[in-house]
Amino acid sequence: EIVMTQSPGTLSVSPGERATLSCRASQSVSSDLGWYQQKPGQAPRLLIYGASTRATGIPAKFSGSGFGTDFTLTISSLQPEDVAVYYCQQYDDWPLTFGGGTKVEIK
């Protein structure tokens, strides 16, 4: 099983500043990596697939990068509505696995 590790566990960022979230796979997943946003009390929402392609309707403030084992989700100019837990997911191999999440807070 491919283990996905996210860091940090919690990230506090001032409004308007950039948030950088990391996701590491225990073995290469190529670019088979997605990012999801889960706001309190809501279901997750797809942000990024293919490591760097934004899903339909996702604003350009969200960007993804990386390949192989190391990936990054960047949220430029953090706003209060971006407060959420962000999860990465690999779909390179079964079983599909998720990271433990990064909670993004407003400082």
Add this chain to the structure above:
Amino acid sequence: EEQLLESGGGLVQPGGSLRLSCAASGFTFNNHAMSWVRQAPGMRLEWVAAIDYRGGNIFYADSVKGRFTISRDNSKNTLYLQMNSLRAADTAVYYCVKDSRSIGGHWFDPWGQGALVTVSS
């Protein structure tokens, strides 16, 4: 608008059974693989089971293999999860999710609102 609506959650005793349903709308259901993903309280998301567009290929997480059965009825645009021999560790919100491809094993969009399953005596 693509929508997924789960039903069938509730409280069940350890060892009991429950069947979840997921009604899909707004997209061509029989063109997409589907999965169930669960989230226990305070825990990470866990993929549970996947079924391809025709129901010919099915995959399970080891934690539910032999106890859960995923199925679909394309004539009714509905996905199912039959859960038997339930354990306390199965307590979670269960999400129905649409796979981006027909054969499964890709990213998920959209997600249903979730169905809470509580296993407790």
